Amino acid sequence: MKRHTLAVLTSSVLMLMVILPAAISAQSNAVYRLQGNEEFVYGRIGLNDDGSQRFTFLVVRTPNPDKTIYRREDESYVGVRSIGRGGSMSVDRDVQDFDRYDYFIVFNGNKLGPFDRFKEVKHDNPNVADWISPGGQGLTFSAVEGQHYRLYANSRPQTSYWSYSQTPLVAEAPGKVAFVVQFDRNNWHLRENHRLIKQEYAGIWNLEYSADGSKLMYVGAPERTNERHVYINHERVGGPYTSVLPYVTGFVDNTNTPYFVGSTSSGQEVVVGTRRVNLPRNIRNIGRVYSDSGRLAFSGQDGDRRFSYLYTVSNNTLLEREGRLVGRGLIIANNRAYLNIIESNDNRTLIDQNNNVVFSMPLRELHDTLSSVRADASPTGDIYITYRRADGQGVVLKNGNPYEPAGSDFSRLIHISFNPVTGLPQIGLDISTDDSGNVRRIIHNDKAFDTVGEMDNFERYSVFPPEGPAYWIRRRIHAHRDWRWTVFRENEQVSEEFHHLFALTVSNDGTRFAALVSDDPDADIRDYYSTNRSMHTPVTLMVDGRLINGRFGAPVWSPRDGRFLALTQDGRNIIIRRL
Incomplete structure (x- = not known):
């Protein structure tokens, strides 16, 4: 394939190749056509395990310089957010440039908006993929429209509310949406598919659909919060109870069999389906129920x-x-x-x-300050146990025997997951901290290597391809608040340093990688979030260490195509491009 060198980039005068769009595969799918003065600012593609398309999510915006912006305190995704004042919004007297736009979401080709901004319903998860139903057809989020919020569930507007503390409870199933909103102290409303079911309740909690969507479960207090009932499809099946805690109700995994724990003056009872479990003792203080298999x-x-x-x-x-x-x-x-x-x-x-x-x-x-013992099970049935001994040495056991790749010179386990193909562990261990930075041991497919340099967040900045070597992103503090990011394949540096680098994805065999980067030192972006601030900064797609001309969304590896996929602008069309 013929490539054209277009630019010389980075402060270290490194030559990077920028590939013209014409040099990329012409195979593409149009998912949206820009209207008027719309600008494409964000994009993600979701795939199923077999490589088929699960969803497309993109954001466009249009200038609106004279709009009035309302904002509450502590709206960021990171840090402590006080909602002591209820989270109501007031006029923003210091409007930033990135807020002087109307924002639109285009989800699977359907356009929603305009919005001043939008977030996850509880304002605590910026990962757009988690806002989307498993089948890829439903999108749930909270949008700001003027001085109020609007709940969207299953890709449709459901209700408006005025403050963060009034955020609705939401449950979804294919073709169904239920939500609860509190209007005042003793006035909770429940609606299902827009139909008002319960009103003027003292409280409604623990809202959840069964796996097949046939049953809706919740806890309700018609008159007093210390007299609670459990409901299935709006009929009472348990109670009255003095309390039913948040983590003691649900459905037995992948079934429509409910379970719940209710407290009474004489103790607690556990109910599964229509059966009361016969506890051998007068048990109290059941605070959580775990359900699996x-x-x-x-x-x-x-x-x-x-x-x-x-x-x-x-x-x-x-x-x-x-x-x-x-x-x-x-x-x-x-x-x-x-x-x-x-x-x-x-x-x-x-x-x-x-x-x-x-x-x-x-x-x-066990160690006097790190006395926990963690146990994990692989898909193949192996049991891994991790702990720190009293002498400070770390231990990883596999089925009761030392797991040799881990060694013993680590202080704590920071990550463990399992390869979906081989069932082998994917492990991150803290080794030590020295003048050169943090030292960590990464284990992938039974191979261990040590890294030197900060990683910030291990889960976010490491990638474990099923059939190839592990990747990680090093963060280096160049100067005060001047961080530089670099991609490594095991201990091999495979990219240059950038002021911002995120959305790293890797081919299944580990031979190819792609990410989004920015070399704007003044950009205040933490990751590829769909926040106004993050979307205001143009980012560049990097594939195998080379920069690609044009504006792209986050890349994703498609095992079906054997290529990376990303949303990009081609004329007035937003298309899926294969790289």
Whole structure:
């Protein structure tokens, strides 16, 4: 393929190749045509596991320099956000340039807007992919329109509200949307598919659809908050209870069988489907229920003693063990269940579904400040246990034996996940901190290598391709608030430094990579977020270390095409380009 060198970039006078759009594959799909003076400022493509298209999400904007902007305090995605004043908005007296626009979302070709800005419903997750339903057809978010917010669910406007503290509860299923809004202290409304179902309730909580969407579950207090009932499809099935906590209701995974824990003056009861679980003790203080593979796990208290339980739904059996669940309390491997508990003698213990001890470590043998023990199960059924010994050395065990690639010279585990193809662990370990920066050990496909340099956020700045070497992004502090970012393939530097680098994606075999970059030192952007501030900064697509001419959205690797896909502008059309 013929390429043309267009520019010399970076302060280190490094020659980078910029590929003309004409040199890229001509295969493309138009997803939107720009209207009037619209500007393309953001784009993402979502794919299913088989490489088929799940969604397209793009943002366009038009100038509106004279608009009045309303804003509440602490609207950023990062840092502490106080909502003590209710989160109501007032006129912004210091309007930034990036807010003097009307913003539009184009989701799967359907245009929504105009908006002053938009965020995740609870304002705490900037990852657009998490706003979208598993099937890729529904989009849920919160938009600012003037002085009020508007809830969008399943890609349609649902209701308006005035403050962050009034943010609705939302539940979605294919073709269904339910939401709850509080209008004053004792006036909660529930609507399903826009139809008003409940009103003037003292409270409505724990709103959730079953996996198939046939059942809607919630907790409601018709008159007093200390008299709560559980509802399925708006009919009472449990209560009255003095309380039903947030993490003790739901549906047994991938079924329409509900479960809930209700508190009464005489104790707590656990209900699964229409069956009340026969607890052997007068258990109280069940604060969370874990559900996986047809099992429920929970801890409770009887007097001064704590007990953990594993309930198997299919055969109505209950396992009891003294001690309390910790961390990821329920672990499933090869359809076998394990409980991670702290026993009454403070031993950190992992037991299996037959109450056999798989691992146990006395507290005195653990580090005095990092005394937790983590247990994880791979898709192939291997059990990995990580902890730090009293002498400061780290330990990773695989099925009870030392996992050699980890070594013992690490202080803590910072990440573990599993290769979806091989089932092998993908691990990040903190080794030490020295004058050259943070030292971390990355393990991928049973191969370990040590990195030197800051990574900021391990999950965000590392990529584990199923069949190839691991990638990571190094952050180097060049000067005060002047950070430089570089891509590494294991310990090989494969890109130059940039002031901003994000949205890194890698081919399945690890031979190719792509990311978005910016060399604007004054840009105040943390990641490729769909915030007005971030979208105001032009970014450039980098593929295999080379810069691509034009404005692109985030790249994604398509195993079906064997290429990267990205939204880009071609004339007046926004298209999917294959690179």
